Amino acid sequence: MKSSVEHNIGITRRDFFKSTTITGAAIAAGAGGMLFPVSASSAQQAAITGKTIKEAARETKVCRTADVVVVGGGPGGIGAAVSAARNGADTVLIERYEHLGGMGTGGLVTIIPAMTDITGKQVIAGITQEWIERLDKRDGADYPKKEHWGSTDKKLVEYYNNRSFFYATGNRVGYSAHIDAEISKCLFQDMMEEAKIKTYLHSWGTEPIMEGNKARGVIFESKSGRQAVLAKVVIDSTGDGDLLPYAGAEFETHIERTMRIANLSFSYWIDNVDLKKYEGYKKSNAKELSEKMRELRKLGGSGGFLTSNLKNQENVVWCFPRYANTCQYDVEELTRVEFLGRKEMLITHDFFKKHVPGFEKSFIVLSNMQLGTRGGRRVIGDYVVKKEDMNLKTPFNDTIAIFPNLDDKNPLMYMPYRCLIPRNVDNMLVACRAFSSDAVINDSFNLIHHCVSLGEAAGAAAAQAVNAGIDVRKVDIKALQATLKKQGVILPG
Numbered sequence: 001m002k003s004s005v006e007h008n009i010g011i012t013r014r015d016f017f018k019s020t021t022i023t024g025a026a027i028a029a030g031a032g033g034m035l036f037p038v039s040a041s042s043a044q045q046a047a048i049t050g051k052t053i054k055e056a057a058r059e060t061k062v063c064r065t066a067d068v069v070v071v072g073g074g075p076g077g078i079g080a081a082v083s084a085a086r087n088g089a090d091t092v093l094i095e096r097y098e099h100l101g102g103m104g105t106g107g108l109v110t111i112i113p114a115m116t117d118i119t120g121k122q123v124i125a126g127i128t129q130e131w132i133e134r135l136d137k138r139d140g141a142d143y144p145k146k147e148h149w150g151s152t153d154k155k156l157v158e159y160y161n162n163r164s165f166f167y168a169t170g171n172r173v174g175y176s177a178h179i180d181a182e183i184s185k186c187l188f189q190d191m192m193e194e195a196k197i198k199t200y201l202h203s204w205g206t207e208p209i210m211e212g213n214k215a216r217g218v219i220f221e222s223k224s225g226r227q228a229v230l231a232k233v234v235i236d237s238t239g240d241g242d243l244l245p246y247a248g249a250e251f252e253t254h255i256e257r258t259m260r261i262a263n264l265s266f267s268y269w270i271d272n273v274d275l276k277k278y279e280g281y282k283k284s285n286a287k288e289l290s291e292k293m294r295e296l297r298k299l300g301g302s303g304g305f306l307t308s309n310l311k312n313q314e315n316v317v318w319c320f321p322r323y324a325n326t327c328q329y330d331v332e333e334l335t336r337v338e339f340l341g342r343k344e345m346l347i348t349h350d351f352f353k354k355h356v357p358g359f360e361k362s363f364i365v366l367s368n369m370q371l372g373t374r375g376g377r378r379v380i381g382d383y384v385v386k387k388e389d390m391n392l393k394t395p396f397n398d399t400i401a402i403f404p405n406l407d408d409k410n411p412l413m414y415m416p417y418r419c420l421i422p423r424n425v426d427n428m429l430v431a432c433r434a435f436s437s438d439a440v441i442n443d444s445f446n447l448i449h450h451c452v453s454l455g456e457a458a459g460a461a462a463a464q465a466v467n468a469g470i471d472v473r474k475v476d477i478k479a480l481q482a483t484l485k486k487q488g489v490i491l492p493g
């Protein structure tokens with residue numbers, strides 16, 4: 001039988017003695033621990049107690065120095081890296097997967113809802129708008145015509161409502177877009193190349209390099225081993241705030257179970273669905289369909305889906321069942337939900353094919369490369385955006401983004417620059433859904449375009465801090481706002 005130590009570290013007693021024979025280096029390490037060679041080729045030694053191992057200090061290669069290093073190539077990271085580089089900062093982007101876009105591509109989340117306010121006036125533009133315009137050139141986006149935004153014409157509202165749940169809210173047409181995930185991946189890499197951003201894909205940012213409370217760079221792991229990027233500003237755009245614990249930054253994780261962001265999702269697309277047939281069946285057999293969906297849920301499947309809406313994709317539907325969980329950045333939970341999601345995907349699709357008209361010849365074309373994560377760590381920043389801030393009538397002095405709020409009384413949400421700055425940490429920004437906010441704010445304002453906007457502000461601020469040789473919390477807010485406006489960001493005044 002293996003001892004627990006052997007079991008924990010995946011090494012057999014035989015291997016252990018074999019390795020010590022090769023180097024003859026096994027010595028007692030005190031406190032019940034032992035020192036033994038980690039690899040035959042290195043002189044590294046680790047102390048092992050059974051519950052933890054103490055890794056020996058090691059030399060890590062600095063593969064690059066930069067002005068700004070961004071960890072995470074999702075919506076927040078793309079906004080941050082592009083904006084930093086376009087403002088003159090030598091920028092590095094580190095992404096764990098083989099593509100850019102985060103949930104917006106690998107998570108199969110392809111809807112950018114509500115870029116207009118309740119009157120139909122556009123309030124989110126900047127890099128999100130550029131992304132949609134680039135997609136347009138390849139028929140990769142679908143949204144209501146600009147001249148219709150704000151219209152309350154009944155026929156138009158009905159037309160757009162039928163096209164997409166997101167195109168008309170409160171009996172008014174608005175600006176929301178369905179986007180192509182695969183084309184987006186390509187466009188994002190074009191944007192990196194054009195801005196001369198040194199990008200490392202297949203690379204996990206594991207910890208920030210800290211000098212006291214000052215961030216000095218990032219360590220990342222990849223097939224090339226463990227390497228470091230030294231930088232003047234570090235931006236955490238991992239979505240989950242992966243760098244925060246190691247930077248000594250405070251963070252919050254509490255989410256009420258009833259909230260949207262409390263759920264993980266396993267997303268997949270079903271193709272070759274005859275949606276006309278399905279819609280016809282749904283219209284004349286609504287009761288029967290809902291009974292079937294009840295039966296499906298009893299079997300472990302789930303019934304809801306959204307349509308693609310893109311040109312030539314009229315047979316594709318997106319399913320994204322939600323999963324309660326104990327923690328969205330716990331590897332065991334992520335694995336559990338990934339396994340469960342895949343099992344239930346088959347249950348659902350088998351049922352649809354057999355019992356739901358329109359799905360007879362359908363097939364599962366793709367499942368998410370990136371499990372749907374909605375809420376992880378939220379940094380405690382220089383300012384925590386709170387539920388009450390939704391009632392603000394006057395923008396914050398350091399407003400760096402405006403988000404539409406679908407509430408008649410408080411139609412605009414202002415985001416302050418301070419919510420990107422981790423309290424008590426220098427040279428670091430958080431530009432993703434881990435921004436400093438309570439759960440209510442995060443639940444409403446952590447969407448794709450919100451994160452691009454936060455990233456865009458963080459990137460411009462980082463470049464400004466580097467140029468001026470100052471900490472990110474000292475940047476000139478008026479100059480930052482002027483830069484953002486020049487980039488097409490819509491701000492007050």
Ligand SMILES: Cc1cc2nc3c(=O)[nH]c(=O)nc-3n(C[C@H](O)[C@H](O)[C@H](O)COP(=O)(O)OP(=O)(O)OC[C@H]3O[C@@H](n4cnc5c(N)ncnc54)[C@H](O)[C@@H]3O)c2cc1C
Nearest residue numbers: 072074075076096102103205238239265372432433447448
């Ligand atoms: C099922 C589902 C449906 C949703 N529906 C919508 C919707 O319809 N519209 C909408 O706008 N939003 C929607 N959202 C929310 C939205 O997708 C996210 O809130 C948004 O993508 C967050 O952006 P982000 O940049 O913070 O994080 P992410 O999109 O998660 O991107 C983070 C990036 O960082 C990378 N990364 C993470 N950790 C590391 C690391 N340690 N090292 C290197 N790279 C790392 C990831 O691979 C990823 O590319 C939905 C979310 C889910 C899960």
